[in-house]
Amino acid sequence: MKSVIIGGIENEQINFDYTMTELANLAAADNMEVVGEVRQNIEKPVSATYFGKGKVDEITRQAEMLDAEALIVNDELLPTQIRNLEKETGLDIIDRTALILDIFASRAHTRVAKLQVKIAQLQYQLPRIRTASINKMDQQTAGGNTGGGFTNRGTGETQIELNRRVIQKQISSLRKELKEVQRDNETQRKKRKKSDIKSVALVGYTNAGKSTTMNNVLDLLEINDSKRVFEKDMLFATLDTYVRKIVLPDKKSFILSDTVGFVSKLPHQLVEAFKSTLQEATEADLLIQVIDISDPNYRQMIKTTEKTLTEIGVDGIPMIYAFNKADKAGIPYPSVEGNQFTYCARDQKSIEMLLGILKKELFKDYETETFLIPFQDGRYLDLLNKEANIKKTDYQADGTLITAEVAPKLKQQLARYIVDED
Numbered sequence: 001m002k003s004v005i006i007g008g009i010e011n012e013q014i015n016f017d018y019t020m021t022e023l024a025n026l027a028a029a030d031n032m033e034v035v036g037e038v039r040q041n042i043e044k045p046v047s048a049t050y051f052g053k054g055k056v057d058e059i060t061r062q063a064e065m066l067d068a069e070a071l072i073v074n075d076e077l078l079p080t081q082i083r084n085l086e087k088e089t090g091l092d093i094i095d096r097t098a099l100i101l102d103i104f105a106s107r108a109h110t111r112v113a114k115l116q117v118k119i120a121q122l123q124y125q126l127p128r129i130r131t132a133s134i135n136k137m138d139q140q141t142a143g144g145n146t147g148g149g150f151t152n153r154g155t156g157e158t159q160i161e162l163n164r165r166v167i168q169k170q171i172s173s174l175r176k177e178l179k180e181v182q183r184d185n186e187t188q189r190k191k192r193k194k195s196d197i198k199s200v201a202l203v204g205y206t207n208a209g210k211s212t213t214m215n216n217v218l219d220l221l222e223i224n225d226s227k228r229v230f231e232k233d234m235l236f237a238t239l240d241t242y243v244r245k246i247v248l249p250d251k252k253s254f255i256l257s258d259t260v261g262f263v264s265k266l267p268h269q270l271v272e273a274f275k276s277t278l279q280e281a282t283e284a285d286l287l288i289q290v291i292d293i294s295d296p297n298y299r300q301m302i303k304t305t306e307k308t309l310t311e312i313g314v315d316g317i318p319m320i321y322a323f324n325k326a327d328k329a330g331i332p333y334p335s336v337e338g339n340q341f342t343y344c345a346r347d348q349k350s351i352e353m354l355l356g357i358l359k360k361e362l363f364k365d366y367e368t369e370t371f372l373i374p375f376q377d378g379r380y381l382d383l384l385n386k387e388a389n390i391k392k393t394d395y396q397a398d399g400t401l402i403t404a405e406v407a408p409k410l411k412q413q414l415a416r417y418i419v420d421e422d
């Protein structure tokens with residue numbers, strides 16, 4: 001395990017302590033041991049070395065004393081800052097962006113996640129490459145067509161410019177590949193949108209319990225086990241969007257999706273690369289923001305989530321604040337008040353209540369109507385039986401009299417069969 005020092009600049013940033021706690025957690029998630037911490041109170045980072053001269057010396061001394069190999073900095077650094085700090089401290093310098101990218105890379109298992117992370121990594125490296133790193137880059141980039149052969153090397157073109165072009169080529173070829181891999185999902189998403197089925201997305205801070213919530217909804221409704229989502233006590237357990245169709249006992253259905261978790265200062269390269277994956281959230285009819293209420297920083301986490309949601313283009317979607325892990329926090333559960341729901345994702349009663357809340361919110365526009373379907377129009381009876389919550393069926397001389405709770409679209413489709421009941 002690598003021993004590291006974490007460091008940050010404290011200015012008017014109100015949530016500095018919180019971002020440093022996060023940084024320590026991120027380092028631990030990347031298998032590093034945090035042995036020391038430095039902070040400096042200055043208005044703005046120093047352009048050449050990020051920290052001021054005195055602080056750089058202090059870091060060097062502390063690292064020697066604590067036997068640390070690397071310094072992790074709480075911001076994205078300029079390429080020159082990394083180089084200068086490396087030179088002056090003799091340490092490996094890792095900035096917050098590189099650290100998060102590294103964790104994402106180690107968690108990415110599916111093709112889509114791998115491609116997205118790789119694109120984000122290359123975007124990060126693009127302004128940071130040095131001449132010598134090109135061969136290493138080539139080897140690291142799996143699957144990408146690097147274009148190779150430097151046949152049209154222009155006069156005066158530096159090696160760095162050439163390297164940049166190679167990376168840019170890799171990025172665009174990986175993007176193409178990603179689009180290809182995602183084509184099926186995209187088609188399905190469009191089809192769902194057309195079909196008017198409502199969609200709900202679980203969003204929120206990493207490790208809040210989104211996947212656990214999703215899995216327990218699937219379990220409760222006895223939806224196939226093979227569709228379970230990976231849940232684990234670690235940062236960024238889920239990197240893909242998982243989409244499941246939920247059919248309730250009364251046949252009402254909706255789409256539930258589980259998405260990648262957030263952390264503050266999520267690198268813009270990652271946000272950019274994950275945009276298509278996150279589309280499920282930006283286009284949802286309802287968002288469930290899962291919050292770990294047992295975490296003392298949960299208020300900051302809510303802020304972080306809302307900021308990230310704005311960044312990915314979520315705007316004006318109704319939201320339920322789902323305060324999870326009430327068991328751990330020692331708060332009574334489940335309970336609901338307005339759009340705030342307090343629960344424990346492992347508790348069946350909680351999941352039942354959540355489904356009740358979702359139903360109320362999603363199917364507000366459903367109505368109970370009585371239809372008289374003539375025998376020759378039996379196909380509509382089948383349709384009702386398949387898609388509606390049937391309350392009463394009565395066989396009469398001139399057809400079937402059926403009372404059912406229906407979606408607005410179905411009601412419209414069957415409007416001519418509606419009978420007034422007195």
Ligand SMILES: Nc1nc2c(ncn2[C@@H]2O[C@H](COP(=O)(O)OP(=O)(O)OP(=O)(O)O)[C@@H](O)[C@H]2O)c(=O)[nH]1
Nearest residue numbers: 207208209210211212231232233236237238261345
């Ligand atoms: N005590 C307690 N633990 C919970 C609860 N819900 C989830 N957990 C645990 O919290 C950890 C994280 O849960 P996940 O469901 O993987 O969290 P997530 O929000 O999907 O996290 P990412 O995929 O990393 O964004 C797991 O170890 C869960 O078992 C709960 O209600 N109570």
Ligand SMILES: [Mg+2]
Nearest residue numbers: 210211237238
């Ligand atoms: Mg998850």
